[in-house]
Amino acid sequence: MKTSTLVFAEDTWSELTSVLEAQNEAAAVLVARPARSLDHLTLLVRKIVWVPDDDVLVRSSDGLEIRSHGYMRGLKAAVVDSSAAIFFHSHPGARSAQRSQRDHGVDSSLRELFQNRTGSDLYGSLVLAGAEGSPSFDLSVWDGTDLIGLTRIRVVGKRLRLFSRAAAPVASADIFDRQIRMFGAAGQQMLSELRVGVVGAGGTGSAVFEQLVRLGIREIVVIDDDRLSRDNVSRVYGSGLADVGVPKVAIAAANAKRIGLGTNVTVIEGRVTEESVAGALTQCDVIFGCTDDHAGRIVLSRLAYWYLAPVFDMGFLVWTDEAHVTGLFGRVTSMIPGEPCLICRRRIDLGMARAEVLLPEERERLRREGYVPGLDEPAAALIPFTAAVASLALNELLGRMIGYLSDGPGEVFMYFHDRQLRRIQGHVVEGHFCGDRDAWGRGDETPRLGMTWP
Numbered sequence: 001m002k003t004s005t006l007v008f009a010e011d012t013w014s015e016l017t018s019v020l021e022a023q024n025e026a027a028a029v030l031v032a033r034p035a036r037s038l039d040h041l042t043l044l045v046r047k048i049v050w051v052p053d054d055d056v057l058v059r060s061s062d063g064l065e066i067r068s069h070g071y072m073r074g075l076k077a078a079v080v081d082s083s084a085a086i087f088f089h090s091h092p093g094a095r096s097a098q099r100s101q102r103d104h105g106v107d108s109s110l111r112e113l114f115q116n117r118t119g120s121d122l123y124g125s126l127v128l129a130g131a132e133g134s135p136s137f138d139l140s141v142w143d144g145t146d147l148i149g150l151t152r153i154r155v156v157g158k159r160l161r162l163f164s165r166a167a168a169p170v171a172s173a174d175i176f177d178r179q180i181r182m183f184g185a186a187g188q189q190m191l192s193e194l195r196v197g198v199v200g201a202g203g204t205g206s207a208v209f210e211q212l213v214r215l216g217i218r219e220i221v222v223i224d225d226d227r228l229s230r231d232n233v234s235r236v237y238g239s240g241l242a243d244v245g246v247p248k249v250a251i252a253a254a255n256a257k258r259i260g261l262g263t264n265v266t267v268i269e270g271r272v273t274e275e276s277v278a279g280a281l282t283q284c285d286v287i288f289g290c291t292d293d294h295a296g297r298i299v300l301s302r303l304a305y306w307y308l309a310p311v312f313d314m315g316f317l318v319w320t321d322e323a324h325v326t327g328l329f330g331r332v333t334s335m336i337p338g339e340p341c342l343i344c345r346r347r348i349d350l351g352m353a354r355a356e357v358l359l360p361e362e363r364e365r366l367r368r369e370g371y372v373p374g375l376d377e378p379a380a381a382l383i384p385f386t387a388a389v390a391s392l393a394l395n396e397l398l399g400r401m402i403g404y405l406s407d408g409p410g411e412v413f414m415y416f417h418d419r420q421l422r423r424i425q426g427h428v429v430e431g432h433f434c435g436d437r438d439a440w441g442r443g444d445e446t447p448r449l450g451m452t453w454p
Contacts, residue, residue: 010157029074205290
């Protein structure tokens with residue numbers, strides 16, 4: 001059965017849940033773009049259009065009657081935005097968002113009307129009760145006449161929150177006892193329900209992957225087009241000399257199976273610069289960027305905002321002179337709504353990115369002629385440092401989920417040689433997509449991510 005997730009930027013979620021503090025019910029139309037896969041539908045909320053007070057005929061703590069004109073502005077906004085429309089109303093003061101018979105009748109009368117007026121096969125109906133941090137919700141989504149099953153809500157911002165109606169039981173809670181002692185059964189439950197993408201299965205990627213498995217993440221998509229070489233064995237978790245020549249994603253999947261916590265691993269032997277591969281990440285709740293290529297980082301930068309899926313990008317760099325190591329640097333950059341992307345932070349070499357997507361023979365010609373120094377050359381790396389960077393990235397995920405991270409810039413540098421950790425403030429370049437609300441939550445469109453694909 002197909003499942004669905006409704007996604008909000010943090011400020012949009014706060015605006016929506018603010019009505020739970022009121023005495024009487026409120027209603028609105030949520031304008032949302034879709035992201036589809038064979039077994040899941042994500043609806044990315046882009047705008048809230050509230051029903052005006054003038055169009056409310058009856059308003060009380062347990063009832064609401066509105067004129068049809070009250071939701072027409074929302075339907076018009078959905079048409080203009082090429083989006084679907086979701087009817088929302090609140091149950092203020094109630095602990096449960098359970099629908100009444102009248103609510104079901106409203107859905108029956110509105111579904112076909114909303115679909116016809118917006119020209120979308122999708123219709124959603126959301127009821128909220130409780131409080132912002134611990135809501136009770138009832139979300140129904142129709143695709144045509146088909147009612148979609150399990151539904152979730154994801155909220156993305158300084159915090160990452162996931163609310164689910166039908167929690168899957170935590171497997172072998174005794175295994176995760178030490179974790180549960182730290183962030184509780186609810187935190188462990190949220191971890192188990194995350195769908196996580198890992199782009200790159202080398203030194204940092206394999207360390208991220210192994211930690212995700214051992215944390216109890218049940219759904220992981222791992223992407224890499226490379227096969228294990230002898231000089232990878234010293235850094236790639238789960239590998240041995242007998243694995244030389246084996247795809248790195250296959251090694252990751254075999255490692256998860258050996259650990260035995262029931263992790264469902266989707267392996268993709270490809271590059272995120274391929275449109276179909278990037279498309280496999282659109283249903284992820286969070287993505288870890290563990291790739292060295294600049295072109296791949298451009299794709300991940302756009303994915304974070306188009307699909308409201310936090311991307312934690314990481315890297316490791318060694319500085320040397322002729323005889324000595326002069327600097328060891330690790331970096332984790334969080335790309336979320338409100339934070340600048342890797343391009344604005346100048347962590348991407350656009351010239352290298354262009355060269356990386358050329359045909360192999362053209363890339364080799366440019367490398368020989370010195371136009372792109374360092375292209376295809378392996379970088380220095382050592383497992384203590386790649387593993388430390390991976391752990392720092394996992395700290396960003398856990399801290400945002402559990403809420404223990406202090407406010408501050410979304411980029412962290414590790415200066416290993418100075419034994420220092422520093423947070424770096426970045427700035428959005430004026431007019432760039434990461435600061436453009438119209439780019440947030442655009443979802444599936446043609447061309448995907450607004451890019452030209454090879």
